Amino acid sequence: MLFHTPGPAVAAQTEITDEQLEAASGGRTVVIGSPGERRVNRMPLEVYVARVLAGEGEPNAADAARQALAVAIRTYTLVQMGRHRREGFDLCDTVHCQVFRASNESSRRAALATAGRVLTIDGAPAEVFYSASCGGRSEGAAQVWPGATFPYMQVVRDDDVHAEDVPWQLDLTLGELRQALARTGFGGGSLRDISIDGYNASGRVERLRVPGLRPNEISGPAFRDALGTTRIRSTAFSLSRNGNVVRFTGRGYGHGVGMCVIGAGRRARRGESVEAILGQYYPNLRLTDLAGTSPLPRETAATRVVATGKSGVAVSVPRDSRVSARDLEQLTISARDSLAQALGVAAPPVTVELHETLDKFRLEVRRPWWISSAVTGTTIDLAPAALLTQREGIERTVRTALAELLMSTTLGDRPAWVRVGGARYFSSSPRPAPPPRAISCPADAELTLALSAVAQREAEARAVQCFARAMATAGDWRQVR
Ligand SMILES: [Zn+2]
Numbered sequence: 001m002l003f004h005t006p007g008p009a010v011a012a013q014t015e016i017t018d019e020q021l022e023a024a025s026g027g028r029t030v031v032i033g034s035p036g037e038r039r040v041n042r043m044p045l046e047v048y049v050a051r052v053l054a055g056e057g058e059p060n061a062a063d064a065a066r067q068a069l070a071v072a073i074r075t076y077t078l079v080q081m082g083r084h085r086r087e088g089f090d091l092c093d094t095v096h097c098q099v100f101r102a103s104n105e106s107s108r109r110a111a112l113a114t115a116g117r118v119l120t121i122d123g124a125p126a127e128v129f130y131s132a133s134c135g136g137r138s139e140g141a142a143q144v145w146p147g148a149t150f151p152y153m154q155v156v157r158d159d160d161v162h163a164e165d166v167p168w169q170l171d172l173t174l175g176e177l178r179q180a181l182a183r184t185g186f187g188g189g190s191l192r193d194i195s196i197d198g199y200n201a202s203g204r205v206e207r208l209r210v211p212g213l214r215p216n217e218i219s220g221p222a223f224r225d226a227l228g229t230t231r232i233r234s235t236a237f238s239l240s241r242n243g244n245v246v247r248f249t250g251r252g253y254g255h256g257v258g259m260c261v262i263g264a265g266r267r268a269r270r271g272e273s274v275e276a277i278l279g280q281y282y283p284n285l286r287l288t289d290l291a292g293t294s295p296l297p298r299e300t301a302a303t304r305v306v307a308t309g310k311s312g313v314a315v316s317v318p319r320d321s322r323v324s325a326r327d328l329e330q331l332t333i334s335a336r337d338s339l340a341q342a343l344g345v346a347a348p349p350v351t352v353e354l355h356e357t358l359d360k361f362r363l364e365v366r367r368p369w370w371i372s373s374a375v376t377g378t379t380i381d382l383a384p385a386a387l388l389t390q391r392e393g394i395e396r397t398v399r400t401a402l403a404e405l406l407m408s409t410t411l412g413d414r415p416a417w418v419r420v421g422g423a424r425y426f427s428s429s430p431r432p433a434p435p436p437r438a439i440s441c442p443a444d445a446e447l448t449l450a451l452s453a454v455a456q457r458e459a460e461a462r463a464v465q466c467f468a469r470a471m472a473t474a475g476d477w478r479q480v481r
């Protein structure tokens with residue numbers, strides 16, 4: 001642990017400039033972009049840390065809290081670097097990555113005082129998070145991102161600094177709740193009731209029952225997203241119903257994983273050091289100088305890329321992959337060309353990335369562990385080969401993803417069952433026969449917010465049957481809606 005000997009720049013009362021922060025960045029830069037905009041902004045790492053700190057920190061926090069948050073921001077930045085590389089930048093300037101504003105003297109001072117310091121595990125920067133207020137107990141990462149395996153982001157008790165928190169409260173009618181859930185893709189006519197169906201280890205809502213809707217359950221985090229994260233401020237809530245009105249009463253603000261910014265501020269005010277604060281929220285991580293760490297996971301991604309040839313297919317696989325890049329390329333070309341012919345569309349260029357671990361796949365696509373592939377524009381991300389083999393096999397997974405990609409321009413605005421069912425219909429051989437009688441097509445949320453692999457498979461099976469039935473009548477996939 002460092003920080004025992006702050007550098008002279010910290011003690012000095014002179015203004016800290018961006019030039020000093022640039023000099024402290026050791027040549028590291030971050031390219032920031034805005035989704036959907038062309039202009040990007042390259043800035044030295046520590047200049048960026050100071051700006052994010054001004055955007056995400058508490059305005060009047062004590063130095064130790066500000067410095068602890070600077071370390072968390074820097075670590076987060078280095079691990080998430082390149083998250084937007086396909087759009088031409090490293091990180092975006094929205095809540096998706098990190099919001100920033102003009103830096104101020106105290107944020108520049110905290111960045112400089114901790115310059116180059118990061119939290120590491122096994123010698124490499126760790127994937128850390130932070131959030132506004134945990135409300136008394138921080139959240140384990142796996143609760144928010146199913147399948148996430150962080151040995152260090154555990155549920156941490158923080159009650160002593162939250163004792164005087166005033167709970168937040170929100171009243172909504174069943175009608176308002178139904179409207180919000182319908183916008184997220186829930187089917188069904190009316191919401192008859194709502195109840196909490198279990199809390200997790202940190203006291204947050206794991207799932208809710210929503211009888212009358214399809215599906216009739218939703219996870220706590222998805223519910224918070226659906227209602228708006230500024231209204232349902234956290235998933236640490238209880239609810240009570242009085243006639244048509246549902247009252248939510250809760251603690252904290254944010255997902256609650258990792259450092260609690262409010263709690264860190266209170267700890268610093270009562271005299272806790274930077275090390276103590278970091279140790280509280282990130283137990284088992286080491287505070288290390290960046291110069292002594294191993295290269296970051298993404299830099300050692302060990303991918304081998306087969307250059308885009310005339311085929312228009314680019315493939316990248318881990319170095320020791322059980323599937324060679326050449327085999328995956330061949331498989332992709334032949335599947336793409338035969339599907340394009342069957343669908344009557346032109347064969348577009350395609351990029352396929354086979355991920356090394358489930359964590360890397362999840363970091364890229366942010367979907368639950370049971371998802372095998374994700375299509376974004378003309379790029380296909382694949383879960384690790386060993387997993388695909390246990391599931392449907394690599395070839396079937398690639399075919400399904402390609403079918404989705406080839407149909408996406410035409411089916412983009414259709415219900416999810418048309419897109420999912422269509423992709424699985426065309427990747428099957430022989431093509432599925434229509435079911436003998438009408439079945440209920442899955443609501444969008446049954447496919448996008450399924451709470452288990454079983455529920456997901458069941459909804460996908462119905463999507464295929466619905467599609468096969470519609471195809472039998474329409475004859476042309478473009479007409480299915
Ligand atoms: Zn982003």
Ligand SMILES: [Zn+2]
Pocket residue numbers: 133134135136137138158162260262263264
């Ligand atoms: Zn807290």
